[in-house]
Amino acid sequence: MAATFFGEVVKVRSRAVTEEEEDEEEPWAPDNLEDREVRRELERKREVEVLQTQTNLSLEIPLLEQYPCSKFIMAIGNNAVAFLSSFVLNSETWEEIGSTKLWNEWCRTTDTTNLSPTDAFCVFYCLKSDPTVFLCQCSCYVAEDQQYQWLEKVFWSSPNRNLQITVLTSRHVTEYKTPESSCNLPSPFLKALKTQSFQDAACCTLLEQPNIVHDLPAAVLSYCQVWKIPAILYLCYTDIMKLDLVTIEAFKPILGSKSLKGLVENVPHDTEILKKLVTTNEIQSNIYT
Amino acid sequence: MEARYDRAITVFSPDGHLFQVEYAQEAVKKGSTAVGIRGTDIVVLGVEKKSVAKLQDERTVRKICALDDHVCMAFAGLTADARIVVNRARMECQSHKLTVEDPVTVEYITRFIATLKQRYTQSNGRRPFGISALIVGFDDDGIPRLYQTDPSGTYHAWKANAIGRSAKTVREFLEKNYTEDTIATDSEAIKLAIRALLEVVQSGGKNIELAIIRRNQPLKMFSAKEIESQVVDIEKEKEEAEKKKSKKLI
Numbered sequence: 061m062a063a064t065f066f067g068e069v070v071k072v073r074s075r076a077v078t079e080e081e082e083d084e085e086e087p088w089a090p091d092n093l094e095d096r097e098v099r100r101e102l103e104r105k106r107e108v109e110v111l112q113t114q115t116n117l118s119l120e121i122p123l124l125e126q127y128p129c130s131k132f133i134m135a136i137g138n139n140a141v142a143f144l145s146s147f148v149l150n151s152e153t154w155e156e157i158g159s160t161k162l163w164n165e166w167c168r169t170t171d172t173t174n175l176s177p178t179d180a181f182c183v184f185y186c187l188k189s190d191p192t193v194f195l196c197q198c199s200c201y202v203a204e205d206q207q208y209q210w211l212e213k214v215f216w217s218s219p220n221r222n223l224q225i226t227v228l229t230s231r232h233v234t235e236y237k238t239p240e241s242s243c244n245l246p247s248p249f250l251k252a253l254k255t256q257s258f259q260d261a262a263c264c265t266l267l268e269q270p271n272i273v274h275d276l277p278a279a280v281l282s283y284c285q286v287w288k289i290p291a292i293l294y295l296c297y298t299d300i301m302k303l304d305l306v307t308i309e310a311f312k313p314i315l316g317s318k319s320l321k322g323l324v325e326n327v328p329h330d331t332e333i334l335k336k337l338v339t340t341n342e343i344q345s346n347i348y349t
Numbered sequence: 350m351e352a353r354y355d356r357a358i359t360v361f362s363p364d365g366h367l368f369q370v371e372y373a374q375e376a377v378k379k380g381s382t383a384v385g386i387r388g389t390d391i392v393v394l395g396v397e398k399k400s401v402a403k404l405q406d407e408r409t410v411r412k413i414c415a416l417d418d419h420v421c422m423a424f425a426g427l428t429a430d431a432r433i434v435v436n437r438a439r440m441e442c443q444s445h446k447l448t449v450e451d452p453v454t455v456e457y458i459t460r461f462i463a464t465l466k467q468r469y470t471q472s473n474g475r476r477p478f479g480i481s482a483l484i485v486g487f488d489d490d491g492i493p494r495l496y497q498t499d500p501s502g503t504y505h506a507w508k509a510n511a512i513g514r515s516a517k518t519v520r521e522f523l524e525k526n527y528t529e530d531t532i533a534t535d536s537e538a539i540k541l542a543i544r545a546l547l548e549v550v551q552s553g554g555k556n557i558e559l560a561i562i563r564r565n566q567p568l569k570m571f572s573a574k575e576i577e578s579q580v581v582d583i584e585k586e587k588e589e590a591e592k593k594k595s596k597k598l599i
Contacts, residue, residue, distance in 0.1 A: 234375070243374075246517065299375065299378045299514075300378065300379060300514060302379075304514075305551050306514070306515055306549070346410075346428060347379075347427060347428060347429075348376070348379040348380045348381075348426060348427060348428065349380055349381065349399055349410065349412055349424070349425070349426075349428040349431065
């Protein structure tokens with residue numbers, strides 16, 4: 061832009077800019093409008109919503125602002141979810157309060173407007189006897205661009221410092237960096253990563269450098285570290301990523317931790333539920349024998 | 350960094366890895382456990398049976414296959430790959446018998462399978478077989494043999510070994526419990542195989558399949574009842590051992 065002698069502001073023509081480039085700068089060209097529309101549509105599709113079970117309506121405020129929370133236990137991935145389902149979650153003592161609906165390329169469901177209750181990917185429960193204790197079962201993949209949204213919609217922007225968060229997840233043993241060969245590793249095995257403000261002892265050894273945590277567990281831990289919330293992640297390295305009894309049982313040391321104390325159900329009964337869960341899943345696949 | 354070297358089977362990575370072969374070894378770990386034991390006068394193969402769907406015919410889901418009258422094998426890994434390897438091995442056994450007028454030795458057929466597997470680690474456009482096999486049998490000299498092959502095409506003779514999921518746990522159990530006493534008699538060797546599998550099989554005897562070959566006798570598959578009675582005996586022995594232990598403590 062440049063000012064003329066008469067005070068008007070004109071656009072300066074640049075000799076470096078060709079005719080075609082000038083056309084592209086035109087903001088209302090039909091191509092740009094369509095691109096923008098597509099981008100907006102995609103953003104809408106990828107929006108993360110938290111629905112309240114009672115009303116089936118989207119929550120306007122973060123979940124933990126709506127419901128005060130002192131303990132938040134989260135399972136990410138099918139093995140961690142199966143572990144909590146068998147050993148902690150029991151329909152009589154826990155009540156479903158909400159779920160998150162989200163879509164990304166990894167989801168199998170194509171219609172995102174009419175997701176049924178069984179399609180809910182992250183389900184939140186609260187303990188009937190103590191409604192400040194929350195459980196989250198997350199069996200879907202939350203993409204990188206959706207993780208911040210998920211955190212915003214679930215956790216408060218000014219969280220309660222009395223909140224304690226426990227996350228359970230699993231990862232393939234080949235992603236574990238160690239000088240030893242992965243054949244010699246006693247998989248499945250548990251590793252822990254905690255925030256600075258977490259004072260209690262972990263139920264297993266801490267995750268050594270240069271190993272890093274990925275995806276939603278990393279996002280949750282980062283959030284907790286920033287807001288100085290005591291949080292611990294239990295990461296199970298396993299050689300079987302599908303639902304597997306041995307992997308699920310590797311989480312058992314956590315049952316003795318402070319986070320899960322008082323929440324554990326009858327253990328032999330739980331083992332039965334676990335076997336049923338795994339067998340139902342196993343029968344479907346004939347690729348490996 | 351590995352990603353650049355793991356697409357083509359015929360490409361080594363700068364640090365000497367053949368990633369496709371290593372990934373094939375991961376596929377083996379997805380199969381259920383199989384254990385092989387070489388006794389004095391017996392060879393035993395035990396496998397963890399996969400749960401079968403209600404409408405599926407159980408006979409079509411087999412992990413133990415006879416290659417000839419005196420040789421059999423158990424595998425862990427990709428079912429379809431195993432079928433191809435077993436078919437080729439069976440043909441080779443018959444071809445050898447017709448050509449040389451002698452049955453194959455266990456080592457010969459193991460070497461044949463291992464060579465087949467190795468060829469697929471060095472060919473363009475093919476991928477390695479995603480199975481490990483335990484091959485057992487008796488040679489003409491009456492000596493029992495147990496061999497193990499893996500996707501890379503290597504083979505080794507073993508006294509006892511395990512493959513598949515939780516193979517490490519079973520191998521550790523065998524290292525502790527395989528002694529001259531535990532393989533002194535046929536029944537002890539069979540019990541050792543079942544005990545090793547019970548370390549990792551969750552639902553007990555009904556998910557175990559067992560096969561034995563005795564010297565100069567054909568392959569024998571155990572029925573579910575026979576396995577169950579072995580499991581009951583093992584559990585009794587365990588209880589008695591525990592009672593003795595607690596008495597000693599007192």
